[in-house]
Amino acid sequence: MENFNFYSPTYFVFGKGRENEVGEWINRFGGLKVLLHYGGSSAVKTGLLDRVKASLKKNNIAFIELGGVKPNPRSGLVYEGIEICKREGIDFLLAVGGGSVIDSAKAIAAGALYDGDFRDFYCGKEVEKALPVGTILTLAAAGSEGSDSSVITLENGMLKRSAAGDALRPVFSILNPELTFTVSPYQTACGITDMMAHVMERYFTNTRGVEVTDRMCEGILKAIITEAPKVLAKPDDYDARANIMWAGTIAHNDICGVGREQDWATHKMEHELSGLYDVAHGAGLAVMFPAWMKYVMPHNVMRFAQFAVRVWGCEMDFQHPENTAKQGIERLEQFLVSIGMPIRFAQLGAKAEDIPTLVKNMQPGNQTVGSFVKLTEEDVRKIYELAV
Amino acid sequence: MENFNFYSPTYFVFGKGRENEVGEWINRFGGLKVLLHYGGSSAVKTGLLDRVKASLKKNNIAFIELGGVKPNPRSGLVYEGIEICKREGIDFLLAVGGGSVIDSAKAIAAGALYDGDFRDFYCGKEVEKALPVGTILTLAAAGSEGSDSSVITLENGMLKRSAAGDALRPVFSILNPELTFTVSPYQTACGITDMMAHVMERYFTNTRGVEVTDRMCEGILKAIITEAPKVLAKPDDYDARANIMWAGTIAHNDICGVGREQDWATHKMEHELSGLYDVAHGAGLAVMFPAWMKYVMPHNVMRFAQFAVRVWGCEMDFQHPENTAKQGIERLEQFLVSIGMPIRFAQLGAKAEDIPTLVKNMQPGNQTVGSFVKLTEEDVRKIYELAV
Numbered sequence: 001m002e003n004f005n006f007y008s009p010t011y012f013v014f015g016k017g018r019e020n021e022v023g024e025w026i027n028r029f030g031g032l033k034v035l036l037h038y039g040g041s042s043a044v045k046t047g048l049l050d051r052v053k054a055s056l057k058k059n060n061i062a063f064i065e066l067g068g069v070k071p072n073p074r075s076g077l078v079y080e081g082i083e084i085c086k087r088e089g090i091d092f093l094l095a096v097g098g099g100s101v102i103d104s105a106k107a108i109a110a111g112a113l114y115d116g117d118f119r120d121f122y123c124g125k126e127v128e129k130a131l132p133v134g135t136i137l138t139l140a141a142a143g144s145e146g147s148d149s150s151v152i153t154l155e156n157g158m159l160k161r162s163a164a165g166d167a168l169r170p171v172f173s174i175l176n177p178e179l180t181f182t183v184s185p186y187q188t189a190c191g192i193t194d195m196m197a198h199v200m201e202r203y204f205t206n207t208r209g210v211e212v213t214d215r216m217c218e219g220i221l222k223a224i225i226t227e228a229p230k231v232l233a234k235p236d237d238y239d240a241r242a243n244i245m246w247a248g249t250i251a252h253n254d255i256c257g258v259g260r261e262q263d264w265a266t267h268k269m270e271h272e273l274s275g276l277y278d279v280a281h282g283a284g285l286a287v288m289f290p291a292w293m294k295y296v297m298p299h300n301v302m303r304f305a306q307f308a309v310r311v312w313g314c315e316m317d318f319q320h321p322e323n324t325a326k327q328g329i330e331r332l333e334q335f336l337v338s339i340g341m342p343i344r345f346a347q348l349g350a351k352a353e354d355i356p357t358l359v360k361n362m363q364p365g366n367q368t369v370g371s372f373v374k375l376t377e378e379d380v381r382k383i384y385e386l387a388v
Numbered sequence: 389m390e391n392f393n394f395y396s397p398t399y400f401v402f403g404k405g406r407e408n409e410v411g412e413w414i415n416r417f418g419g420l421k422v423l424l425h426y427g428g429s430s431a432v433k434t435g436l437l438d439r440v441k442a443s444l445k446k447n448n449i450a451f452i453e454l455g456g457v458k459p460n461p462r463s464g465l466v467y468e469g470i471e472i473c474k475r476e477g478i479d480f481l482l483a484v485g486g487g488s489v490i491d492s493a494k495a496i497a498a499g500a501l502y503d504g505d506f507r508d509f510y511c512g513k514e515v516e517k518a519l520p521v522g523t524i525l526t527l528a529a530a531g532s533e534g535s536d537s538s539v540i541t542l543e544n545g546m547l548k549r550s551a552a553g554d555a556l557r558p559v560f561s562i563l564n565p566e567l568t569f570t571v572s573p574y575q576t577a578c579g580i581t582d583m584m585a586h587v588m589e590r591y592f593t594n595t596r597g598v599e600v601t602d603r604m605c606e607g608i609l610k611a612i613i614t615e616a617p618k619v620l621a622k623p624d625d626y627d628a629r630a631n632i633m634w635a636g637t638i639a640h641n642d643i644c645g646v647g648r649e650q651d652w653a654t655h656k657m658e659h660e661l662s663g664l665y666d667v668a669h670g671a672g673l674a675v676m677f678p679a680w681m682k683y684v685m686p687h688n689v690m691r692f693a694q695f696a697v698r699v700w701g702c703e704m705d706f707q708h709p710e711n712t713a714k715q716g717i718e719r720l721e722q723f724l725v726s727i728g729m730p731i732r733f734a735q736l737g738a739k740a741e742d743i744p745t746l747v748k749n750m751q752p753g754n755q756t757v758g759s760f761v762k763l764t765e766e767d768v769r770k771i772y773e774l775a776v
Contacts, residue, residue, distance in 0.1 A: 001565075001630040003403025008396060014647065015391025177389075209627025211614055212635050215607030223600040239597025242389040242647070247600050255643060259402065259630070 001209050001259040008253045010146050011172040014246065016238075018174050019136050022052055022094070023059030029132050029171045031092030034063040035085055037105045038096040039070070043138065046182065052096055052136065064088055069097060072274055072281070073104040075154045078118060081108035085131065093133040095170075099142025099151075099194075099281075102135050106150035106168045109133050122152055127165030135173040140180055140245040141191030141282060143198055143252025145173035153275055159361060160275035175249065177241035185232055189339040190282025192228050192244065195251040196221060197285040201264050202257035204296070204303060204372045210260045217256045218310045220247055225311070228339055265370025266292045269380060272358045279348050286341035287348055291387035293329045296373040301325045345388045355384045389597050389647040396641045398534050399560040402634065404626075406562050407524050410440055410482070411447030417520050417559045419480025422451040423473055425493045426484040427458070431526065434570065440484055440524065452476055457485060460541045460548065460662055460669070461492040466506060469496035473519065481521040483558075487530025487539075487582075487669075490523050494538035494556045497521050510540055515553030523561040528568055528633040529579030529670060531586055531640025533561035541663055547749060548663035563637065565629035573620055577727040578670025580616050580632065583639040584609060585673040589652050590645035592684070592691060592760045598648045605644045606698045608635055613699070616727055653758025654680045657768060660746040667736050674729035675736055679775035681717045684761045689713045733776045743772045 013025065026034060034056065036049075043049045056063050066081050084090065085108060095105035109130040111118030121127050135145045144150065149164040183191070203217040224247050230240035250256065269292070270284040297304045305321045308314040308328025317323040333343055342348050359381050368374035375383070401413060414422060422444065424437075431437045444451050454469050472478065473496060483493035497518040499506030509515050523533045532538065537552040571579070591605040612635050618628035638644065657680070658672040685692045693709045696702040696716025705711040721731055730736050747769050756762035763771070 001403075001627050001634075003406065004400075006400040006402065007398075010395075012392075012394040012646075014394065015389075018391065209630065211611040212608060212631045212638070215611045216604055219603030219607035220600060223603045226599055239389050242597065243600045246389075246647070250600070250643070255638070258400075259634070 002207055002261065004258045006254060006258045007166055008146060008169065008255065010170050010253070012146065012249065013172055013174045016176060016178055018176050019048065019179065020051055020055055022134070022136060022174060023055035023061055025172045025174070026056070026061055026092055026094065026134060027059050029092070029134065031061060031132065031134070033088065033090050034061055034092045034094050035081060035090045035105075035108065036063045036065045036094050036096065037069065037081065037101055037108065038065075038067045039098070039101050040067070042182070043096050048136070048138070048179065049096065052094075063094070064090065069101045069104045071100050072153045072160065072278055073100040075119065075152055075156075078104055078107040078111060078152060081105075082111035082118060085112035091131060093131050095133060095135045096138065098137065098139030099144040102133070102137075102142070102144040102170070103150040103152060105133050105135070106130065106144070107152050107163070110163065110165075110168065119154060121163035121165075122154060122161040127163055127167050130165070130167040132171045133168070135170050136179070137173060137175050137245070138179045139183055139187065139191055140241070140248040141194045143195060143248050145170055145175065146249045146253035151271070158275050160271035173249070175245050177238055177245045180241050180245060181236045183235070185235070186340060187280070188231055188235070189228075189341050190280040191248065192224060192339060193282040193286045193336060193341055195248040196224055197266065197289055198251040199256055200289065201267060202260065202262045203307065204263050205260040206300075206372060207260040213256055213258060213260060220251055220256060221311045223247055225335060232339060261371045263370045263372045265372070265375050268362060268369050269358075269383065272361045273348065273350055275361065276354065276358065277348065277350055279350070283342050283348060286336045286343055287345060287350070287387050288383070290329055290333045290336070290343060291383050293332070294386055295379065295383045297322075297325055297329065299373045304328055352385070352388045355381060358384055390595055390649065392646045394642060394646045395554055396534060396557065396643065398558050398641070400534065400637065401560055401562045404564060404566055406564050407436065407567065408439055408443055410522070410524060410562060411443035411449055413560045413562070414444070414449055414480055414482065414522060415447050417480070417522065419449060419520065419522070421476065421478050422449055422480045422482050423469060423478045423493075423496065424451045424453045424482050424484065425457065425469065425489055425496065426453075426455045427486070427489050428455070430570070431484055436524070436526070436567065437484065440482075451482070452478065457489045457492045459488050460666055461488040461495075463507065463540055463542045463544075466492055466495040466499060466540060470499035470506060473500035479519060481519050483521060483523045484526065486525065486527030487532040490521070490525075490530070490532040490558070491538040491540060493521050493523070494518065494532070495540050495551070498551065498553075498556065507542060509551035509553075510542060510549040515551055515555050518553070518555040520559045521556070523558050524567070525561060525563050525633070526567045527571055527575065527579055528629070528636040529582045531583060531636050533558055533563065534637045534641035539659070546663050548659035561637070563633050565626055565633045568629050568633060569624045571623075573623070574728060575668070576619055576623070577616075577729050578668040579636060580612060580727060581670040581674045581724060581729055583636040584612055585654065585677055586639040587644055588677065589655060590648065590650045591695065592651050593648040594688075594760060595648035601644055601646060601648060608639055608644060609699045611635055613723060620727060649759045651758045651760045653760070653763050656750060656757050657746075657771065660749045661736065661738055663749065664742065664746065665736065665738055667738070671730050671736060674724045674731055675733060675738070675775050676771070678717055678721045678724070678731060679771050681720070682774055683767070683771045685710075685713050685717065687761045692716055740773070740776045743769060746772055
């Protein structure tokens with residue numbers, strides 16, 4: 001096991017009706033003037049935004065609204081938010097939505113306390129201070145409600161880039177599974193794929209002696225695999241939605257990833273896909289993860305056999321472990337298909353002829369990507385080709 | 389799943405040599421004058437205390453020492469610590485030791501900011517404020533380094549009682565597995581039993597629809613069962629010690645317990661045992677947990693069958709699930725024996741004739757104990773008798 005720091009200070013406020021407490025929670029964390037950040041019309045239509053505003057008013061909290069966050073959130077709106085914060089003396093960011101809204105809020109929170117261009121944080125500079133961010137989650141997927149990171153599409157070039165720092169961890173996150181009842185089956189499945197990917201990026205590691213986190217990764221994946229068909233069959237199954245929602249949070253607050261080298265090559269490859277085609281992140285991951293696995297499996301057959309046996313309940317083939325290893329990847333593909341995910345380029349609308357562009361945008365150059373196997377440009381090209 | 393709040397703000401600083409950073413961490417959390425709290429001579433003999441003091445001096449942090457904490461920490465030393473804090477203007481508690489030292493430090497931290505008798509917190513009053521507590525853990529067991537609770541033996545009557553509140557969560561905890569290399573096999577096994585008990589108190593619940601936490605509980609137990617024989621066979625097996633140490637922390641910061649009714653009857657019954665006989669808490673739990681399980685198993689045979697199959701790898705007897713359920717309890721007992729734990733009263737030095745005193749000290753009166761099965765005085769008596 002490697003040395004690590006683990007810090008997850010977010011106050012998670014979980015359950016039915018908890019969004020009505022939002023004003024009290026902002027008070028607790030000292031917010032007086034809030035930027036209320038959200039996406040499209042669904043938060044308005046469902047009445048959620050009205051309930052949020054009622055709670056803010058009841059607690060004498062001033063607020064300015066900034067809606068319009070799109071999936072794969074853009075830098076343009078972030079600049080607008082930063083300008084409002086600076087001009088109006090905003091001291092608290094409230095994100096109402098999914099990972100895109102929360103990531104956009106985090107970018108604004110960091111930019112509001114920074115004299116330079118916020119893009120610096122998305123080009124490698126660590127975020128050391130930011131306005132406090134609170135969230136009300138409406139989509140179980142990205143785990144941004146408990147993470148220290150944020151992903152933004154920088155519009156000049158449509159490059160999807162990430163920033164990180166403890167200052168980006170939300171001070172509170174309100175998670176009411178009922179708010180996810182209306183999420184479409186496709187978006188639900190994208191979210192499920194995203195949270196599984198967050199666990200798998202941590203699971204495939206070269207670090208030895210990490211049994212506790214291995215077992216946690218496997219347990220969370222098994223729970224997701226059990227609960228996913230339930231939410232798709234019955235979108236208002238509270239307990240199933242609750243399990244999926246909580247799984248999405250702990251899949252990405254790093255409790256599954258401590259003390260081990262993590263990979264993240266698949267995320268980087270996917271970011272180029274969704275940056276270029278504006279497809280859903282989860283759908284892109286469904287295409288890229290099995291391709292990555294097929295390519296890197298020979299690097300550690302027993303690791304993939306463990307994945308197959310412990311997560312998917314495959315029988316171990318003791319004479320030919322590589323058969324078991326392959327079976328695990330097949331089971332993942334079958335599962336993704338069963339929840340309605342694409343697993344090939346064409347299903348995404350991506351094109352083989354764009355592979356050189358995808359590889360070029362990632363700019364690995366002489367640098368490699370990932371750590372389970374350190375991928376060169378050539379490796380990355382081959383993995384994209386496996387996904388065609 | 390039930391509504392819940394989850395809040396674990398402790399900064400966990402894990403790995404080799406990390407105790408040498410302690411002064412920097414106290415600086416980060418604003419400590420200027422520290423009460424350095426520890427137990428017996430082992431922290432002195434191993435040179436740990438000298439390294440801690442060197443780090444404090446290097447960071448210009450003043451400190452006063454208060455050693456002498458005993459296992460099952462007593463109220464007398466807590467009063468002494470509170471008096472020192474008030475007199476000397478202490479603003480930070482540093483606990484160097486195991487759960488007893490940390491619990492004693494938490495009691496002092498709460499008492500130092502309270503005008504009344506600190507015992508109030510151990511008789512039901514919530515702790516709302518306390519001095520910040522940092523810890524350097526030397527024993528993987530109690531989980532106090534990440535928990536919101538503290539257990540103290542109130543010397544007037546030798547009653548072991550607990551206090552809780554978010555203010556008791558340490559601001560940082562330094563966990564270096566190397567510091568546990570010298571822990572004796574018996575104390576190591578007591579710690580392993582304690583952390584398993586912390587998971588099991590949460591696992592046996594009447595709450596339905598908690599698959600994610602079920603799987604996490606099962607995963608952590610499996611990891612402990614795998615790693616325990618390794619640390620006993622080779623006390624300086626770093627990775628095994630590291631897994632056991634981290635398991636002990638997450639077994640009790642409540643990540644395994646969210647959204648569900650928890651039990652804790654066995655801990656209450658054990659507290660009376662270790663209060664009366666001053667035995668190790670883990671050893672008392674090894675005696676009481678199987679007895680509790682045998683008594684309550686008929687309440688939910690399938691829950692115990694799940695425990696047997698998923699945690700212990702038993703084959704499910706689909707015709708007679710109660711056989712599988714019983715097998716799980718037997719496997720737990722066998723495991724406890726294999727790591728050198730007692731499983732009967734006599735092995736502890738406890739006496740059957742004291743059972744009326746144990747029941748009386750627990751004072752359930754008309755109140756019941758636990759939640760999986762709400763135990764009456766009569767039930768508690770029968771469980772103690774099963775442990776004889």
